[in-house]
Amino acid sequence: MTTKHMLEARGLCKTFGDNEALVDLNLTVEQGEVVCLLGANGAGKTTTINLFLGFLKPDRGSAFVTNIDVVKEPVEARKHIAYLPESVALYPKLTGIENIAFFDKLTGAERSETELAVLLRDAGLPESAHGRRTSTYSKGMRQKVGIAIAMARNSRVLLLDEPLSGLDPSAANDLGQSICRLRDQGCSVLMATHDIFRAKEIGNRIGIMMAGRLVQVLDANALDAKEIEHIYLEHLHGPTEQREEARVA
């Protein structure tokens, strides 16, 4: 009998031409758990997210969302996922409330405007912005609408691809809190990020990715941010002694 993981990667591989974007990834995310993927650009974080979304086809291996094979049943798998990219794409000529109402209707739900406004407010979007077209929103505001959409969909899995990138500290903090709320409600989160400190704050586990490989998985509660940074940099540039020698030379 197989255990039901909310997300599971089994030997996932993906290459783009000669470039090995992801090599033999094995990873699980359990219910109510936040797993952050740390890594430099090109480490394979976004490729991992895209493979779970079915935006890419794996060369080998399988990706499962609530035990549904993403390649075999992509549409069914995506019904359980809420996705927040680096920059949430909203319909610029619709207001915040109209955008969330549209995505809400896609799930078959018919929430009232008041209920949708509560979701937007919970995601941190001020009420004064609800009726404004999203073309006037800042990136942070758009990300908050994205979180509200995720909340509206009652998804059991949240995939976040650099959601904090480019946000000011206050907006990043707001968004972090929203993600924690979703986690506390039982949502499973896989987040790709560069932000070690935010990963430590939000994540239960932190996976370090290098050149398409998941090189280490850390317990975020067992280490402080400095230790995590230290380990990450060691993977990135080699042990501290080597880095020192290299710097002196």
Added chain:
Amino acid sequence: MSKAIANKDQLLLRRESLVKPLLIATVVLLAASVLAGLQRENVFDKERAAASIADKEVWMNQGDRNPHSAAHFSRYAFRPAASLSLIDPGTNDFAGQAVWMEAHYQDPAVFRRAEDASELGRFTLLTPAFLLLVGGPLLIFLTMHGAIAGEREDGTMRQLLATGVGAGQFFQGKLRSGLGMTMRVYTPAFFVLALFSLFATPGGVTADGAIRAGAMYLTFAIYLAICVAIAIAVSAMYRTRQAAFLALAATWVVIAVMAPRLASDVATAVAPQPDARVVSNDLRAASDIWYADKDRQERIQQSVLDEYGAVDIDSLPINYGAYALQVSEELSNPEFDRVYGGLDSTYRLQESVVRLFSVLSPTIPAAGLSRAFAGTDREHQRDFTVAAELHRRDMIKMLNEDYMLNGQAGPVYTANAELWALFEDFAFEPRAIAAVAGRYLGDFVALLLWAAAALFVAQVLVGRAVRSEVPTA
């Protein structure tokens, strides 16, 4: 899901700054075309009615006259206005609307508005059918070019697909949105047009007129649906609105402007119309066929003399000259049928060639059906000229027979208003569209094939666009 996508698209479209001016321009142009059509039909109806009354008065008041002289004096057959000619005047302006029914000769129809139009007027004939056939696709392409390309450009397509929307649902949503918006504008506009046209017709609203209006509505609805599917298909091929717009603009030029023009030019090259002078000479020869054969004249004279046991024509109990006139008519009639039949064959061949170009453009079969249901195509015109010719033959026969039976005195014999009153006015009732629907089956099938093909291709291309964004879709 598809309903949510359609509603969202319609809301977005209402907020497009371009849409309002486009809709206003469309309504203004439609209103202008209706007003121009009303004015045109009104003037024409008045002219026709006045000419018809004058023709009858002149006929009845011609006084005492030899019947053969009356046959040359003769009358006009006027074609009544078709019930939907306000929407599509078709060939009306170029085909004659009246036939002079004289003895010895089948005159071509006269009273062509195009002959009276200014040079500029010939290029600016604004009709509702023209607006629907040429302006309809343009409006759809202008408003729908970003249907898929815009979503890809903005990144919203990926966002939308990430929620578990399948390629089929996405396509259905886009189709539903396009059709919904199009029909919401088209249906009331056509309803108003049809009412105007049916009530403006002198004959008033008839069951056949209503059926024709329904068939015409269906034709344009299918045509516009094809344009919606084309817009979705082309939009799905590109990643930016600008590229999709340019591609759709080129598509419009091909299907609505160039293909019909090209079809017409090729048809004329394949089946050139005979020179008008040649046709005129052929008709004249047909008219003179009796006089061209002296032997036949003598044979027929002898057979009549034998029939009556007479030694010469003066001793016959009938006017032999009038008899010969009728024989001459009956000899000429098949020749007239041959000459006009030849012309018809040429036109039919041209139409067949034009129909082949339906492969390039749905505008071609849609335009053919529009004219057919309006009752303004060549076939309806032919029905009129055939009916007028049959009326002419009956009329001339009656006059010849009166002369033959009562005119032993020769050319000095005169008939009077009692005889003139026996002639019924020419009344042309176009055949019910249900009775002649078979003529247009080819165009209708072509339009349906276009609809099926456009929907299929659009679905395939949307599926391809979806898979390019989300390969596992």
